[in-house]
Amino acid sequence: MRAYRAGTISEAVQNAVEAVPNMKHREVAEMLGISGATLSYGMDPSEDRPSGLGVAHLHRLAVAFPEAAAPIAEHFAALAGGTFHSIDSEAKPQAMWQHVATMAKETGEAVAALSSIEHGADRAEVRREMIEARQALDAAIRDLDLANTVPMQRAVV
Known part of the structure; x- marks a missing residue:
């Protein structure tokens, strides 16, 4: 690549x-x-x-x-000054705890990227990080709304 x-x-x-x-x-x-x-x-x-x-x-x-x-x-x-937002996702449904982990990772990266704008960060790269954070949130909302959550498995101790 x-x-x-x-x-x-x-x-x-x-x-x-x-x-x-x-x-x-x-x-x-x-x-x-x-x-x-x-x-x-x-x-x-x-x-x-x-x-x-x-x-x-x-x-x-x-x-x-x-x-x-x-x-x-x-x-x-x-x-065009906008964003593309897919209405439908083929992403595999996840348990809510998996969404929490993904959202924490993606939003953390977006916050770090956005805070670097004042230090000359590439705006397109920052935008990409923010879109990835939005996609993580969208997937969680989709699973919550559609009740497509995967039940959390009991931990084996």
Whole structure:
């Protein structure tokens, strides 16, 4: 995996391609009807290239693999000054104690990132940490609302 600047289209395309289950990049390219080189070029972290993957290719990818749509939606929502919020989650239900641990980790990272803004932290990276914290909260709310909690197992002493 290449190193990307947070918040770039290259990062969004890479995340979308990586979200496709059980397919190598070459197979994703074939499904899109493009060469592996074209797909690689679309994921190139260089931001000074004249073009990347077309919107039609990203659309085809998202139709075939809905999980690939979220990284693209998050990218364009951020450019529009908003956020993308999925209504539905395929995440496996968890016990509330697992949600507590995940929320503590993700919100702690978000607080640390946000507090570093005044010291020159990358705003896109801070935003990503905050989105991860929101996703952890959303998953807990979903399980609470849908009563999809996994019962806590008794500890063996």
